[in-house]
Amino acid sequence: MNDKLSHLEKAAKEIRLTSAERSHIKMRLAEEVRARPLPLRGPVPSPHQRFFASPIFIALAVFLMVGSSTAFAATRALPGDPLYALKTDVFEPAEAAFQVSPTARASWQVHLASLRLQEAGRLAYAGRLTPATQATLAAKVAISTADAARAVTALEAVDPEGAQTVAVDLDATLLGNAAPLATLALSEDRTAAPVLAAALSSATSNESVSAADADLGAGTSGATQAEPPTVVSEPALPADTGPSRSGDAAPGITARPHPLTFGATLAPSADDATGSPIAEPGESVSVTGAAGVRILSVPAGSPEGYGNGSEIVPFAASTSANAKLSGGRARGSAMTKNAQLHATTTAGADFNTALDLFSRVHAIARGE
Amino acid sequence: MDPREKRFLDCYESDADAVYRHAYWKTHDAELARDITQESYLRAWNALAEGRQIENLKAFIFRTATNLVIDHYRKKKPLSLDTLAEAGFDPGEDDPAVLGTAEAREALAAVSSLEEPYRGTLLMRFATGLSIAEIAAVEEESENAISVRIHRGLEKLRGILKP
Numbered sequence: 115m116n117d118k119l120s121h122l123e124k125a126a127k128e129i130r131l132t133s134a135e136r137s138h139i140k141m142r143l144a145e146e147v148r149a150r151p152l153p154l155r156g157p158v159p160s161p162h163q164r165f166f167a168s169p170i171f172i173a174l175a176v177f178l179m180v181g182s183s184t185a186f187a188a189t190r191a192l193p194g195d196p197l198y199a200l201k202t203d204v205f206e207p208a209e210a211a212f213q214v215s216p217t218a219r220a221s222w223q224v225h226l227a228s229l230r231l232q233e234a235g236r237l238a239y240a241g242r243l244t245p246a247t248q249a250t251l252a253a254k255v256a257i258s259t260a261d262a263a264r265a266v267t268a269l270e271a272v273d274p275e276g277a278q279t280v281a282v283d284l285d286a287t288l289l290g291n292a293a294p295l296a297t298l299a300l301s302e303d304r305t306a307a308p309v310l311a312a313a314l315s316s317a318t319s320n321e322s323v324s325a326a327d328a329d330l331g332a333g334t335s336g337a338t339q340a341e342p343p344t345v346v347s348e349p350a351l352p353a354d355t356g357p358s359r360s361g362d363a364a365p366g367i368t369a370r371p372h373p374l375t376f377g378a379t380l381a382p383s384a385d386d387a388t389g390s391p392i393a394e395p396g397e398s399v400s401v402t403g404a405a406g407v408r409i410l411s412v413p414a415g416s417p418e419g420y421g422n423g424s425e426i427v428p429f430a431a432s433t434s435a436n437a438k439l440s441g442g443r444a445r446g447s448a449m450t451k452n453a454q455l456h457a458t459t460t461a462g463a464d465f466n467t468a469l470d471l472f473s474r475v476h477a478i479a480r481g482e
Numbered sequence: 483m484d485p486r487e488k489r490f491l492d493c494y495e496s497d498a499d500a501v502y503r504h505a506y507w508k509t510h511d512a513e514l515a516r517d518i519t520q521e522s523y524l525r526a527w528n529a530l531a532e533g534r535q536i537e538n539l540k541a542f543i544f545r546t547a548t549n550l551v552i553d554h555y556r557k558k559k560p561l562s563l564d565t566l567a568e569a570g571f572d573p574g575e576d577d578p579a580v581l582g583t584a585e586a587r588e589a590l591a592a593v594s595s596l597e598e599p600y601r602g603t604l605l606m607r608f609a610t611g612l613s614i615a616e617i618a619a620v621e622e623e624s625e626n627a628i629s630v631r632i633h634r635g636l637e638k639l640r641g642i643l644k645p
Contacts, residue, residue, distance in 0.1 A: 119639075123608050123609070125583065129503050139516070142524070147487050147491070150527065153531070
């Protein structure tokens with residue numbers, strides 16, 4: 115068959131215009147070409163030039179420019195900004211999807227917790243920490259820190275070494291952001307408070323005591339200086355979170371004014387308790403004095419670990435303690451049913467669970 | 483001379499015979515095929531002169547030639563296109579192809595007896611001498627589709643030529 119086809123191909127080539135016909139047609143074409151010249155135009159654009167000038171490319175370029183600048187702006191967004199929801203509900207979940215291994219997922223949770231705490235710090239510094247943003251962030255931090263703690267404990271089963279690394283990171287994150295954490299723990303979102311308090315007490319019960327703790331410790335111990343009811347704190351900067359800086363080591367340091375004025379909702383110092391409108395006589399509070407402040411102040415030499423007596427417990431000791439800490443706003447009103455539901459489902463942990471989680475993280479961080 | 487004019491005339495020099503063959507296999511009329519060849523090039527030039535963008539000039543000219551053949555038969559006989567195709571592709575007794583060998587005539591008859599689209603595609607491939615890429619451009623199909631069509635056409639041809 116192929117042989118016959120090649121015969122056909124060969125014979126077909128004989129079918130062509132005669133040279134006279136070719137010349138005739140060519141002359142006719144040349145006439146037409148002269149009679150109807152092509153419209154003037156610039157050089158023919160190359161395929162590349164055509165691509166760059168194509169509507170698809172332009173649309174793509176505009177999309178990428180707008181998209182990337184929006185994405186960049188979104189990464190800087192703070193609660194209350196229009197792009198904040200984009201950041202937390204779109205970009206972060208998208209990035210989370212790329213965290214495949216359990217270690218990466220745990221690290222990511224720690225990173226998220228760190229981001230939320232940094233946002234709280236930035237908001238406070240910018241003077242934009244309203245009750246609304248405070249509550250928003252408190253809930254988010256509660257969820258992310260509890261998730262991070264859970265991820266660490268889950269990771270320990272498969273990768274103890276990795277878990278320890280991540281646990282140390284979480285520990286450092288919480289400790290390094292103790293001030294914003296405390297601020298958020300005092301938010302109106304009472305459901306988040308126990309979790310945050312647990313995270314805070316867990317972090318600050320470490321041997322390392324942040325500079326903020328030291329300052330506050332000094333501030334409370336020197337409360338006889340008649341500090342105003344507003345106790346202010348310096349934010350715990352990572353650089354200041356050196357080990358073994360105790361309150362005793364800095365007796366002369368007093369609390370310095372700083373935008374992170376969470377003291378406004380705190381009870382005054384123990385010495386002022388009688389004048390406090392919060393610590394009402396007869397109110398059954400298991401601790402006395404500046405409960406909220408003491409959360410941050412771990413006196414030197416105090417036994418390490420969380421919940422060591424009256425020093426750290428107050429946030430969770432009772433609802434009255436909560437009431438006390440919230441400056442009376444939530445006094446006597448324990449969590450509503452919805453709030454409790456929220457605490458156990460959304461935040462993912464009630465206080466005890468959170469405390470268990472964070473103590474477990476500590477144990478992991480210390481390599482126990 | 484405008485380089486575009488030169489390109490156009492060069493295209494005529496290199497492809498005119500193929501266009502002529504293309505028209506010839508569809509009409510089996512040497513004179514008509516010559517007229518269709520000339521008209522195809524004139525129309526292509528007019529399209530360019532009107533500012534129309536033509537991506538593939540050769541494919542454009544082949545498609546114009548095909549359309550002119552169809553127009554010719556449409557004017558000549560009020561028949562359906564299918565009937566026209568059936569009538570148009572039968573090589574006559576006075577076909578110049580009979581000048582070739584007996585094998586060539588047998589192959590041409592076998593290809594011409596195939597149904598469309600195998601007939602037109604195999605004629606373009608083996609009688610007109612277009613490459614697969616060129617046929618794909620003329621037919622506005624993918625090269626893969628044309629390859630498959632040629633493969634299947636050859637299978638059918640094998641059934642006809644074997645006995």
